[in-house]
Amino acid sequence: MARREVNPFVKSALEYGPILLFFIAYLRLKDRTFSIGGTDYEGFIVVTAAFIPLLVAATGAIWALTGKLNRMQVATVILVVVFGGLSVWLNDDRFFKMKPTMIYLLFGGILAVGLLRGQSYLKYVMEEMMPLQDGGWMLLTRRLMLFFFGLAVANELIWRSFATETWVYFKTFGLPVAMFAFFMMQGKLFQDYGVEKDEG
Template sequence: MTAETPTPAEPSSLLKLALELGPLVVFFGVFRYGRELLEIPALHDAMAAATGPAALATESGPLFIATAAFMIAIAVSLAASWSMTRRLPRMAVVTGVVVAVFGGLTLWLQDETFIKMKPTIVNGLFAIALGIGLVQGRSYIKYLMGEAMPMDDRGWMIFTRRWAIFFTFMAVLNEIVWRSQSTEFWVSFKTFGNLPLTMGFMALQLPLLRRHMIEDTVR
C-alpha cells in the first residue's frame, strides 16, 4: 500500500499578488537605481559580459540591467509558484516565455525596443487567443476561471469578448506610450499604470458577473 502524495496547500491571495507583482517591482527598482548598481564591480562585469561595456555606458544602461533583473525575477516567481502548487498558471508561463525571448534579444542586440514591445506582444497574444476561441464559440477564460465564477454561457462569452477588447487596448496603449514617451515614463507606466487600469476594468465587470451568475442550488 503506497502513501498518497499530499496536495500542496494553496498559497494565500497576498502571496499570489507578491509573486505576480514582485518582478515588476524589481524591474522598476533596478531601473531607478541602475547607475548606482552598475558601480558594483562584480555586477558591472557580469552585465558587460552580456551586453558589452559600451552598451552600459549609454542612456539604455539602466534599462539593460533592469531587463536582466526582470528575467531573473520572473524565473524565481515561476519556480516559487511551482514549488508551492506543483502547477503554473498558463498566462504566467506565456508571459515568462515572452520575457525570456524579448529580454534576451534586448541584451544580445543591445536594443531596448524588444523589452518595450514585450507588453504589446503578451497582450496581443492573449487577445488573439481569446478571439480565436470566440470565433469557435468557446470561452477560454471559462476554462481558467469557471470553477471560481459560475456563470451562464452567455455571460462567459460577453466576459471573454470584453477581455479580448481590453487586451487589444492595452497592446495599443503600450505601443503609443513607448513610441511617444521617454524610457523613464514608460517604465513608470509599466509598473504603476497597468495594474490600476486592469483593476478598474475588472471592477466595471461586476454588474455583468452579478447578472449572469448561476446560483448554487446544491445544499
C-alpha cells in the same frame, strides 16, 4: 503535481515582487551606464538582465509551492525571456518594451479564436473563481478580447512616443490599474449572469 494551497501574501509577493523590484532598480540605475566586456549598457538594460532570472525564479517558486501554473504565467515568462533576452543580447531596449504588446496580442488572439469557434476560453481559466452563465462568459470574453487589443495599442503608443521612464511607470502601475478597473466595471455583467454555487 497536485495543486496545493499557499499563503495568499506569499503568492502575491512572488507574482508582483519582481515587477516592483524592477521598478525600484530602474529608478536607481536609470541614469547610469555600465561597461561590461567592452560594451556600454544603460541602466535599463542592466535592470532588464537582472529581471529575467528573477521572474523565472519567482515563477518556479509559485509552481513549486502550488503545483500549478496558469497559461498566462507560462506565456509571460516565455515572452520575458525571449524579448528581454533580445534586448540584453542586442543592447536594444525596444524589444523588452514590445513585450507587453506581444502578451496582450497573444491573449486577445487566443480569446478571438475561441469566440470564432463559439467558445469562451476564458471560462476554462476563470470558471472556478466566478461562475457565470454561458451568455455571460461569451460577453465577458468579447469585452476582454477588445480590452487586451486596446492595451496592446496603448503600450505601442506609449513606448514609441514617450521617454523610457514614462513607459516604466505605465508598465508597473498603469497596466495593473487598467486591468483592475476593467473587472470592476463588469459588475453589472456579474450581477446579471452570475450563477449561485451549490452548497454542500
